[in-house]
Amino acid sequence: MTQTIETDVVVIGGGIAGLWLFNTLNKQGYKALLLENAALGGGQTIKSQGIVHGGTKYTLTGTLTKAAECIAGMPDRWRRALKGEDEVDLSGADILSQSQYLWSPGDVGSRLTTFFASKALRGRVEQLKKPEAFPDIFRHEGFRGKIYQLNEVVLDIQTVVKALVNGLENRILKVDWSESTRIVTDDNKVEFIEHKVGDKTFHIKARKFVTTAGEGTESLMKLWGLSQPEMQRRPLHMVMVRHRHPEPLFAHCLGTKPVPRMTITSHPDGEGNWIWYLGGEIAEDGMERTPEEQIRVARRDLVALLPWVNLDEAQWATLFVNRAEPRQTKLLRPDAAFIHETGNGIISWPTKLALAPNLSDEVMKVLNREQLSPSGNEGFALPDEVEHPEICQPFWSEAFT
Template identity: 25%
Template sequence: MTTTKSTEILVIGGGVTGLGVLFDLAQRGFKAMLLEREDLATGTSGRFHGLLHSGGRYAVKDPHTARECYAENTILRRVMPHAIEDTGGLFVLTPHDDPAYGERFAAACQSAGIPVEELEIAELLRREPLLNPNISRAFAVPDASVDSWDACHALARGAKEYGAEVLTYRRVTQLLTRQNRVTGVEAQNALTGETLTIEAGMVVNAAGAWAGQIAKMAGCEVKIVPGKGVMVAMNYRMVNTLINRCHMPADGDILVPVGTVAVIGTTSMQVSDPDDLRIEDWEVRRMMDEGEKLIPAFKQFRPLRAWAGVRPLYQETAAGSNTRDVTRGHQVLDHATRDGVEGFVSIVGGKWTTYRLMAQDTVDEVCRKLNTNRPCRTADTLLPAENEHKTRRYYRLNERLRQREHGELPGQLICECELVTRQ
């Protein structure tokens, strides 16, 4: 059976970028619809490390991205406070790091406008007693920990309030084209097998690491370098501050406190297929070894589980084998000027932290193409948190931890990670 629908703008991809674009479109008064092949945030947005960057990580290597991260970090704290835990961040120089990097790091943060403060080591160890006592320097920056599901569902909720439609489990199988113009898509319902045809005035490709596959359906080549990264959740929240090694970005150099656990990550490996999420033994072992450099007792804690995500890195010209060298910046591609295909725009690259800016740039491009002037308001709009709508579809671990600590969640603990009791 085939169903036909129509919309003004169709967005492909239900990760943070696509949802950000949908929310922005709907708020600017466009009739908009989003298609996601699985559930919301089951792509990279639900498989990332959870760090709301201050920009510190990119300050030395990529100052432009660093500035963008800091500006967006400040905005997101305002518009989605319910999804952010203000852990603060520390960059620490261990005996394994180049001592000269500390100075470069502090200078680069200052030049990018990122607030940075050096801490005495005694103060560092007072704040985070499990850290390596041989750390020689420590810098505090405004990193934070962010819950992607809370954020993505708030964006979807906000978009629906402005009249947008979100269709999950609809995989786009074809872009419909007529005379060098994309006119809509054909999608398949993954649950019923039903075919859906959607006619659209414009299609926005926000499929992250899969954006190259979508662009190919319109005969456009978009070179995405899928960079796989593995993370491991440990059974204990060893730190309350987000810890980064103070060196050039490398494997296993960030420890993020999330609820009751701490997550160490990541690796960075180029893969040919963004659906290749296999985790190799060496990747988990490397995370454990690197964790030990930050926290000497790291391996005495228990790894609970490992998962992988794929970075949607964009590179026009062929990249080398090192995915860490590909920019974390983003780009909006107008396929009319680039490839001679009208009615089709792709948003590629970027970070979770910069999703709002990516959405703003994309919708600005849509407005430019449609010759309409509708200013972006997402930097000043509070997103609707779940509990304002009474129905809680998933619980927050913080709340369960509070209940557990106050005797309101009795019974034997059978899952330390999710704080599930036998009762």
């Protein structure tokens, strides 16, 4: 028995990009479905550091790059959503830190100090002059260096995913492209997506199909018969350290390169401990290192940078993870959310968690341009027999077992 499900838009991939877009479509009255083949948010999204970048990180060369300008509006946009004042309501999500900091150990930052004080960055970066204003972890007599406060909130990503999914569960379908789901195309246009449950077959039709499948986009495009746009992977070797030091740390440590020497965020493990999550240069340069070597480097660096933090009983783990983006020359990071129109589809990557609203805006512009208006979604739901995907677990959930 075959049942046709007519929709306005089908979004394929439930990471931050797909979820933000899907939530927006629903708010605007579009009949939209989200298709996910694993756990919602379980790709790069949950493995990210949860920083809503405003671009300051990209000014570490001492110039304001295009990337820095494009991303500059994102922190305010997210803050509005977190207060429940945006179309996308993230008021149920948890904020881990109101600010990300930037710290220069010793003299490293002197070249940049003038730049950070410049007009271009006013409002985005503030040097903290009085130790009373420092985050607790730096209020130690052993600390030498400068601290800047950035207008960049750090989020508990699992709670962001929950907030975006809230109330839309019955419009989200768990798919399996190797068994029960397939794309039926005609000349690169998607005719429908076929999904089987037992002896029932569903044909999902849409006026627009949007891929937001992160690293999975490449294989999805093959199923679709598309060879463009090409995708690139930029790998990272992240480090996790669970310890008993009571203070969290949310900071980029400045080094001599345009990438922060280390970017550290802190995540509660639910048992009263912090897990510090280490990215930046250490993760970019750590691909050739074994986990043991990477942990040795991380421990050595942390002891040198923050000698007063007791890491004696710390547990360590590492995580290899790819960032997936449209291909760029020289494996550079793209400047803004990326969308590529093809037939009745859009292939997209946000390129940063922070740019998910930007991606959603760009897709909505296409729908508006094509006058693909919402057909109304009141009471719209998937049939009872289909499976819905789970929400992801924290990135460290299996690391210390």
